[in-house]
Amino acid sequence: MIVVQNLKKTFGTNEVLKDISTTIQEKEVVCVIGPSGSGKSTFLRCLNLLEEITSGKVTIGDVMVNSPDTNIDQLRENVGMVFQLFNLFPHLTVLENIMLAPKHIKKMDKQANEQKAMKLLSKVGLAAKRDVYPDQLSGGQQQRVAIARALAMNPRVMLFDEPTSALDPEMVGEVLQVMKDLAHDGITMIVVTHEMGFAREVADRVIFMDGGYIVEEGTPSELFDSPKHERTQAFLSKIL
Numbered sequence: 001m002i003v004v005q006n007l008k009k010t011f012g013t014n015e016v017l018k019d020i021s022t023t024i025q026e027k028e029v030v031c032v033i034g035p036s037g038s039g040k041s042t043f044l045r046c047l048n049l050l051e052e053i054t055s056g057k058v059t060i061g062d063v064m065v066n067s068p069d070t071n072i073d074q075l076r077e078n079v080g081m082v083f084q085l086f087n088l089f090p091h092l093t094v095l096e097n098i099m100l101a102p103k104h105i106k107k108m109d110k111q112a113n114e115q116k117a118m119k120l121l122s123k124v125g126l127a128a129k130r131d132v133y134p135d136q137l138s139g140g141q142q143q144r145v146a147i148a149r150a151l152a153m154n155p156r157v158m159l160f161d162e163p164t165s166a167l168d169p170e171m172v173g174e175v176l177q178v179m180k181d182l183a184h185d186g187i188t189m190i191v192v193t194h195e196m197g198f199a200r201e202v203a204d205r206v207i208f209m210d211g212g213y214i215v216e217e218g219t220p221s222e223l224f225d226s227p228k229h230e231r232t233q234a235f236l237s238k239i240l
């Protein structure tokens with residue numbers, strides 16, 4: 001589904017992604033862990049061209065991401081993204097937030113769009129909140145709406161960048177539960193997270209990044225129970 005070959009990204013003279021290569025299968029759930037500043041967000045952002053790729057090759061499905069004739073809108077339709085901060089449109093209701101992109105980008109018929117939006121809202125447990133504005137929701141609820149909004153475009157892959165990091169602790173569980181449900185539905189997911197319990201339980205594969213490299217990757221049990229690389233061991237010993 002996603003092939004990344006020798007991806008490099010520099011900001012000025014700062015080489016942030018040094019040589020990233022990996023392949024992500026359809027329906028695979030991959031968690032990316034690593035210290036702050038290791039390039040995790042930049043990696044995700046290169047996958048949907050929120051950052052320009054300096055060199056290397058990224059393909060998602062049959063779309064080559066960094067080719068001059070890539071249709072960025074089409075690419076982003078295929079790649080849903082959920083951020084640490086929910087970024088809902090404050091002046092739109094929950095339902096309107098979810099219906100916005102399908103309406104403008106897909107020109108989806110209003111009735112079908114609303115039906116779909118309600119289905120997604122039910123999926124994240126918020127059907128009753130359809131007509132309220134984001135500021136009337138808790139952080140956890142807002143993040144669940146943001147997930148529903150990303151799903152509304154039927155993306156082929158969902159990227160999550162620390163989706164629970166900005167939440168009060170009591171709201172983390174409800175968001176992780178929604179993500180677990182998506183994983184069970186077979187949605188291809190790449191999740192940058194500090195939630196090691198989630199990674200262990202839900203990920204098919206865990207990638208450990210440090211200093212702009214993938215230092216080590218493997219199944220959760222390989223990575224957490226018998227990390228091979230010294231840097232992985234040092235990182236895990238600090239957080240587990």
Ligand code: ADP
Pocket residue numbers: 011014016034035036037038039040041042043
């Ligand atoms: P992580 O998500 O693992 O914490 P990031 O990908 O956010 O790491 O950042 C990796 C490095 O890239 C950091 O040193 C950061 O300062 C730098 N960086 C990220 N975004 C930019 C940017 N837009 N301009 C310049 N430097 C950036």
Ligand code: MG
Pocket residue numbers: 040041042161
């Ligand atoms: Mg980050």
